Amino acid sequence: MKKSLLFLAGVLAALALLCLPAFSADRFTITRVYDGDTVQAEAPGVVIYIMLVGIDAPEVGNQVNRQGQPYGKEAKDFLSSMILHRSVDVVGYGVAPYPHDNIIGVIYLEGKNINLEMVKHGLAEVQQANLPKGLDIQPYMEAEKMARARKDGMWSLGSRYMSPRAWRLKHMGDQAEVECK
Numbered sequence: 001m002k003k004s005l006l007f008l009a010g011v012l013a014a015l016a017l018l019c020l021p022a023f024s025a026d027r028f029t030i031t032r033v034y035d036g037d038t039v040q041a042e043a044p045g046v047v048i049y050i051m052l053v054g055i056d057a058p059e060v061g062n063q064v065n066r067q068g069q070p071y072g073k074e075a076k077d078f079l080s081s082m083i084l085h086r087s088v089d090v091v092g093y094g095v096a097p098y099p100h101d102n103i104i105g106v107i108y109l110e111g112k113n114i115n116l117e118m119v120k121h122g123l124a125e126v127q128q129a130n131l132p133k134g135l136d137i138q139p140y141m142e143a144e145k146m147a148r149a150r151k152d153g154m155w156s157l158g159s160r161y162m163s164p165r166a167w168r169l170k171h172m173g174d175q176a177e178v179e180c181k
Contacts (some may be wrong), residue, residue, distance in 0.1 A: 015181075028090055029081060030083045030107075035060045036075025036124055038102065038134055039083070041090065042124045049102040052115045052141050053093050053132060055124040059171075069116055069167045071154040075123040082117065093132035119143040122153025125163060 007066025028041035028048065039050050057075040061068030089108040096102045107114040119140050126140045127131035148155045153160065162170075 001092055009082055016035075019075050022138070026090055027087055029087050030085065033076055033080040033084050035072065036051075036079050036118060039079070039107070050090060050091075050105050050107065051096055051102045052118065052124075053106055054127055054135055054137055055102045055118050056127045057118060057124040058164050059134070069164065070157060070160075071123060074153065075118065078121060079114070080121050081116065083107060083114055088114070093135055106135075113139075116140060120147060120152075120154045122147040122150070 025096060026043065028043045028045045030039050031042050031047075032040035034040070037052040037055050038051075042049050043052055057079075058069040058072040060072040060076050086109060089105070090105045091108065092103050092105045093106050096104055114141055115124075119126060126137065126144045128137070148154065151158075
């Protein structure tokens with residue numbers, strides 16, 4: 001009975017994260033980093049998957065495309081070094097559609113916007129399409145402009161740089177194209 005109540009409380013906490021305005025945050029521990037813009041997080045009785053809103057990081061290798069995209073591993077490693085096994089606040093902006101059903105959100109560590117940090121270090125570009133209502137994309141745009149000017153991270157590739165979206169289309173077809181609900 002106690003486990004059932006704990007599970008129900010966790011589910012209700014996750015639902016609250018999805019349904020409340022964008023400026024409410026919930027505390028989770030990051031338990032897995034999949035790539036530079038997707039993580040798994042846990043709170044008592046609940047596991048969620050979060051796509052970092054407003055950014056698109058280079059793709060890491062997988063069973064189909066073993067090599068991955070340049071700076072994909074670096075983006076994943078950098079994100080891991082910042083938040084893996086750490087307690088973070090998550091501000092939800094909705095849910096990605098099936099088959100993903102990930103929460104689309106901003107992760108904050110001790111008040112620092114982690115999504116924005118990825119852009120500042122040249123390890124993610126700004127996602128400009130399908131943005132949820134209420135997300136101020138301007139700070140991301142400014143951070144990308146500065147990272148490009150400094151040639152940080154993936155911007156050091158110059159003309160060899162390919163956006164994660166273009167890379168996915170070339171190597172994976174229409175997979176992983178996600179719109180916000």
